[in-house]
Amino acid sequence: MKKMSDTPGTPACKEDDAALATPFVKCLTRLIRAQDxxxxxxxxxxxELLAHFIVSEQQRRTIPIIxxxxxxxxxxxxxxxxxxxLTIEGRTGLVASPTxxxxxxGFGRVLLTTxxxxxxxxxxxxxxxxxxxxxxxxxxxxxxxVDDAIAAIEAYPDVARE
Amino acid sequence: MKKMSDTPGTPACKEDDAALATPFVKCLTRLIRAQDxxxxxxxxxxxELLAHFIVSEQQRRTIPIIxxxxxxxxxxxxxxxxxxxLTIEGRTGLVASPTxxxxxxGFGRVLLTTxxxxxxxxxxxxxxxxxxxxxxxxxxxxxxxVDDAIAAIEAYPDVARE
Numbered sequence: 179m180k181k182m183s184d185t186p187g188t189p190a191c192k193e194d195d196a197a198l199a200t201p202f203v204k205c206l207t208r209l210i211r212a213q214d215x216x217x218x219x220x221x222x223x224x225x226e227l228l229a230h231f232i233v234s235e236q237q238r239r240t241i242p243i244i245x246x247x248x249x250x251x252x253x254x255x256x257x258x259x260x261x262x263x264l265t266i267e268g269r270t271g272l273v274a275s276p277t278x279x280x281x282x283x284g285f286g287r288v289l290l291t292t293x294x295x296x297x298x299x300x301x302x303x304x305x306x307x308x309x310x311x312x313x314x315x316x317x318x319x320x321x322x323x324v325d326d327a328i329a330a331i332e333a334y335p336d337v338a339r340e
Numbered sequence: 341m342k343k344m345s346d347t348p349g350t351p352a353c354k355e356d357d358a359a360l361a362t363p364f365v366k367c368l369t370r371l372i373r374a375q376d377x378x379x380x381x382x383x384x385x386x387x388e389l390l391a392h393f394i395v396s397e398q399q400r401r402t403i404p405i406i407x408x409x410x411x412x413x414x415x416x417x418x419x420x421x422x423x424x425x426l427t428i429e430g431r432t433g434l435v436a437s438p439t440x441x442x443x444x445x446g447f448g449r450v451l452l453t454t455x456x457x458x459x460x461x462x463x464x465x466x467x468x469x470x471x472x473x474x475x476x477x478x479x480x481x482x483x484x485x486v487d488d489a490i491a492a493i494e495a496y497p498d499v500a501r502e
Contacts, residue, residue, distance in 0.1 A: 206478045208439055214372050236342055259362065277439050277441050277449055277451050278441055287439055288437050289451060289453065291451065291453075291458050291461070293458075294457060294459075294461075294492065294496070294499075295456060295457070295458065296453050296456045296457065296458060297456075299453070299456075302495075330456065334496075334499055335501050336457070337457065337496055339457075
């Protein structure tokens with residue numbers, strides 16, 4: 179049976195298109211294309227580029243959380259938070275850079291800082307399973323991080339600029 | 341020929357004793373002892389425990405900066421910044437936790453944060469060669485980081501407490 183989301187014009191597909199048009203997801207796809215040094219994915223659509231970020235609940239359960247996290251997952255987490263930082267920069271003009279510390283048990287911490295301000299801090303767990311259920315959820319998660327970060331910058335503008 | 345610093349009562353030795361008595365270095369040795377799970381170094385003096393932190397200029401030059409940094413060096417860097425964080429906590433009551441990101445080329449970044457405040461941020465280079473010329477230099481480096489961090493906390497007390 180063909181999935182709803184594969185058919186153009188269906189609600190799921192429209193939802194995906196809306197997600198792909200958000201500033202955060204646009205930034206994310208731009209970053210992924212920027213890292214494609216040899217242009218081997220030039221013909222790939224944005225949705226296909228982001229396919230690895232989409233992990234359904236069922237898929238999540240099948241991913242073991244023992245052993246070192248896959249380097250590809252670590253790279254994806256890094257790109258995700260770098261895209262958050264770049265979107266913040268686009269809206270505020272302040273550079274927000276991510277600092278990640280992830281142990282080989284898949285446990286760690288990620289910080290986004292601008293100047294002396296921590297705009298975002300999160301404990302990461304089960305990074306082996308990093309992903310979002312749908313493109314919309316990916317877009318929402320990114321947009322929320324950006325909004326929260328900008329609220330923090332507006333609350334402490336002098337600290338963020340130091 | 342016996343080195344000056346090995347003889348008790350000589351200037352170098354007095355200098356070492358003074359360094360060992362500083363709050364930062366005391367905290368550092370306490371941390372190292374805390375990680376000695378089996379008590380195998382119970383009989384070791386503080387100066388001996390810190391021996392690996394002391395790297396003379398000559399020794400530095402002989403350490404190659406190619407290849408992955410030694411895990412022991414990474415652990416020492418971690419303990420050093422954790423000790424800075426603990427000393428800050430001792431003086432301000434605020435938890436300062438280090439977040440380190442070091443690539444396998446020995447290049448990276450370390451951040452110390454309390455609440456939403458970045459109290460310390462540094463780019464690390466050539467971590468393979470991490471160390472201090474003398475115990476006094478180690479004590480001074482740690483004390484300076486603590487003082488700078490506390491100055492930052494005093495400048496932005498509400499951000500540090502958020």
